Amino acid sequence: MKVLVCIKRVPAPGGKLSLTEDGTDIDTRHLGFTIGPHEECAVEEAVRLVAEHGGQVTVLSAGPPEVEEQLRYAMSMGANAGVLVEQSAQDPEATARALAEAIGTLESEDGPFDLVLLGNESADAGNYQVGVRVACSLGRPVVGGVKGVEVGAEGTDVFLRRESAEGIEVYQAPLPAITAVKEGLNLPRYPSIQGRLRAKKGPVRTLRPEVPQGGLRTVRLRQPPEKSKETVVLGYGADAADSVVDLLVEKGMV
Amino acid sequence: MNTLPDSADVVVIGAGIAGNSVAHHLAQAGWHNIVLLDKGPLPDPGGSTGHASNFIFPVDHSKEITAITVDSMHQYEKLGMLTTSGGIEVARTEERVEELKRRMASAKAWGIHSELISPERVAELVPFVDTSIVKLGFWTPSAAVVDPLQSGALMREQAQGLGALTVSANTEVSGIDTSGGRISKVRTDRGDIDTDTVVVACGVWSPRIARMAGARIPLVPVVHQLIDVGPIPELAETHSEIGYPIVRDMDPLMYERQSGADLEVGSYAHRAILHEPDDIPSYEAAQLSPTQLPFTQEDFDPQMEDALELFPGILNTPGAGIRHSINGLLSLTPDGGPVLGETPEVKGLWSAASVWIKEGPGVGKVLADWMTHGSTEVDMHGADIARFYPNQRTTTHVRARADEGFNKIYGIVHPNEQWESNRGQRLSPFHPREVELGARFFEVGGWERPHWYESNRALLEEYADRVDDRPHEWDARWWSPIINAEHLALRERVGVIDLTAFAQFDVSGPGALDYLQRMALAQVDKPVGKSVYTPILDHNGGFRSDLTIIRLDTDSFRIIAGGSDGPRDKKWFTDHLPADGSVVFTDVTSAVCTIGLWGPRARDVLSAVTEDDVSAEAFPFGTARYIDVDGVPTLALKISYVGDLGWELHAPFDQGLKLWDTLFEAGREHGIVPAGIGVYGTTGRLEKGYRLMGAELESEYNPVEAGLALPKVKSPDFVGKEPYLRARERGPDTTLCTLTVDECTDSNGTRRYPQAHSPILTTTGERIVDSRARSSYVTSAGSAPSLGEYLLMGYLPAPYAAEGTGLLVEYMGEQYPVTVVRAGRTPLFDPDDERMKA
């Protein structure tokens, strides 16, 4: 089967983000970049699916030329080829249009991808819509928040499992299909040294779709206000148990 | 949440391995009220200690680094934080095979047990290595890994147990106040502390903290890349942090060590990636820690291929991935050494920076000794922060040398290897002429000094029968037979040597004589116009310096000291200036240029260009006076470090070129030649048995042992007098000797020239160690063209310190017979000094 994974280059987690002086972007001087955690699981899942069912994994990322770093990382995890979609607009509509157009170009050459995997929402912008928009414009079924992917016995359907407030839901979708996945889907592998060296030489092609901007325009970013209140220290060690229970009673927990 | 005291005896900034160790040893040394701060949390405040690879190979070519490392290992062991794994350095190339033999000699010289082992033995110790690419191994069974964070915690606990230490994490220093050039206060975001002593143990942040007080700590944060690959079942099976020896794959400048189920692969091969101390992210903004920066994959790709070559099996284990990869920051100084000691700019501001994990505990001990007693047991000339001239503390210089030096960390560095970057910092006025003469420049203190002159190549024919070439490339590297030819020309005719790199100080005022009497071992109270050569001792009676003092007037003196230790000498002298202002100390180094004019024809040349009387009667040896040399007012000093008739001519810097041209013009008919430091520092000096600071003269040795004790002890008190008197009474535990190499042909039939630091062994190949555990090794080595010998110097205890004793010297894996030809100071060449007194 042919699987496409759309990944996003995002700041590696861990540090407090600081902003550029004009507040329009984050200060990237000290930042390392990574694949968003949801998308890293998507890459892992794609590699596993292809290992089981045969086929090819293509990774695609829209953004500045630097996304090549993440494409190569995904390839070191086992993806076979990379597609760099050079794109400066960052709003969710433009991103979805660029992805859809790039997918259209790729599919017009080599036929459709059976499955397109995306992250449920990006770790930085968190717009919660790019996968859905791509699916709508390609006219394919899409399920979000997915934490389990299984290809049906016939190879014509995919079963997508997700958690909801009430429990677990499993959806069946005919292929070709799209799914937006979440961390927890699997435990992504660490790339092997051989994988890294292979990825260095793997093919990455570049597409430059021209797409209009969407209707959501970022004006500036700012830090959320810090809580300024003092922490009340209830005590030290086991001696604090009484104060803790007092608090639980006060909150109506006991 | 914790409260800081209002005042402290000392504030140690930085709770990495260096700061914890300094605080610990200060407490042991009896300091009270020590405050240790760090802006990060404990136990890992986010500096280099938190991500170091934590292994220790004890052998280093440097004696003091090896000594500090061995002491550190003992300390880690006492804390229960040392796991001995053994370690192997492997050679893939013939050049590295030679280097491992050289390391073997260093191991022997400094008393570390190591062995050269075959590839098969390497495979027995570390079965995963592909030995088909290994030519030789250097096996050190005592190599170990340590836990520096836990060690630091234990050190803090012990100091707290003594009631001497307050620890405050998450405390950022915002300023350091000084008053009258001395530390007065440390400002922090949790309150201010009055103190007169601060230790900067801030690793990569040290320059930033020192600058708050107005001092420079010359280091730059550089990236060291490392990755962890795992899980690897063969390693996991050991159920230990480290169950196999550490491997240093020296040729690709890498190491591989087990860390639990992972193999940690680190590299010093990638391009030098320099950072700015001010640009390191804060603890909050850092993704892993401030000194663990995002990994830059492309820099590491070639190293991965190298690692795969040596460990093809386990690094290809299915399921083993790169689980951790960082660009770790460490500190690099212009010469790669640590920066320890009090900063020359600010009294009471001490540096404990650029310290590797392997040195941390030992550095704490050394620094505590230094702060408590004013001196150290181990000679610190290679580690003292005061060793840098101001030009060597500039950002430009530090960055240039760190950039160049990074790949030398695991490199094969010839002892005389010259730097390529940021050259031409300090030029004597003679420099244009020297360039015209094809000078090959060596650098000291930023000065460009001719080591020999290509224009003298013709002399090789003239002295063809007395000048050897060196057939082995290593022996001939950074060397030329022209040096020996220049030597012979000087001895036969007359030579000119550029000595502008001397550090020169003027000392004057009503207290000048008393002050210098207190500093110098020799009697300084000489008639005006007389000079005296004197050792300068430290408080333990070991050598701090040796230099010449000229009495220019009743209350006015000139100090002339070697260029390489100039800044340390300056600090030593200014530290001891009387507080009453009775002495004015002026550094005139950059105002004065110096020519050495020596050789049997020197007087002919000088008398031709001056109307002053320079005859033997009018200008006896050891005197100094101002003369006019063709209009250049020149301080002429009748003295010689090469043992021939002549003068040091000290002239105003701006008239130097004229002096040079005048001498050469007048010298033409006498066959004058320019001669380099190769003659001055090595061949001429060794023939005369003169000692060199930093080689023979170190703080571990005293004047009695070095043969520099004087017949009479002057009555005024001087620094180191008590221990000096005791040493005189006790006699030498070891004696500085001169040896000749009897036979120097190696097993391939190639003539070899053993270099300094080679161990001196008994005829049965045993190490020679004196009663104070000091081993015998070659302190200086070089040709003696006038004697037709190759000479070595080294300290030997009785009974070896006797003329005629046969011994061995180990050099590059082979042992050569040598003979003691002098025990003590008497020169081999012209033993009665008739030539220079002629």
Next chain:
Amino acid sequence: MLLVLVEDDSGAVSGASREALALAHELATKLDVPVHAATFGTGEFTTTLSAHGASVLHRIEGPFADDCSPEVRGAALGELIRSAGATGVLAAGSEWGNEIMAHAAARTGEAFASNCVEVDAGREWSLTRVRGGGMLLEEAELSGAVKFVSLVPGSVEPTEVTAPGEVATESFVPEHVDDLVHSKLVERTTSGTGASLATARVIVSGGRGVGSAEGFASLEELAGLLGGAVGCSRVATNSGWRPHSDQVGLTGTKIAADLYIACGISGATQHWVGCMGAKSILAVNTDPEAPLVSRADYAVIGDIHQILPAVVERARERKKEVQGAV
């Protein structure tokens, strides 16, 4: 007209939907347009809707009503928006709400701003939304014929109107969803007892300081006693001590409990954004300088393995005392 997508929480309007209604009312007053509500649910919502100033409830019905596939529901909502002539659509920024809104926005070709905390309506809408789960705030302008906005739960007071009016209920049957290629819900399992992270009133959560999978026993005991859920940090998940479904954080669950008890969690940003929605935080940690300790409302300094058993014991005693008194 502003349309609010109302979520059904056991037959009632969900709390987060009430916040969306309150905001819609405020914006509609400014724009001088009515507020309508739309729902796939079956609950009796009109009283609540009336209290929040909505005038019409559109019940989206039809043969697909039992089909929960998000594509179909999104398309149906899109059709309602067009046919009812909404100029703005608001919903709670829940996983479910965001997904349906994304579909509806994509179907109608309009822009969608998810997870907003402040919205000001005009010709363009000026809004503030959270990025990276709350690590940063983004000020943005939203344009287009129909504005789609979802609201971070808890960011608006669900104030009621002073003069409630009548709510007319209208049924809406979409016409164009039959030919849609879409997924089908084929299996649904309701999770057993025990509070879920997303809805629990109290969460006892553990991190690196717990030290092992076994170490979570005392956290489970306390959570059981308080009727709460157990959560964990990413370290605990990555160490294999807890399943990912227990993870609180940027890439796990974002919680909105009344009390969050963080045991041995230092509080990296990734974790903070998951738990900052709690009304109160109690941090238990050996390190008084840990980031979460300084951000928490309450702290106990010490080893959780000594503190938690003591708390459980004291809480049990207290319960007995209370029962004894009754």
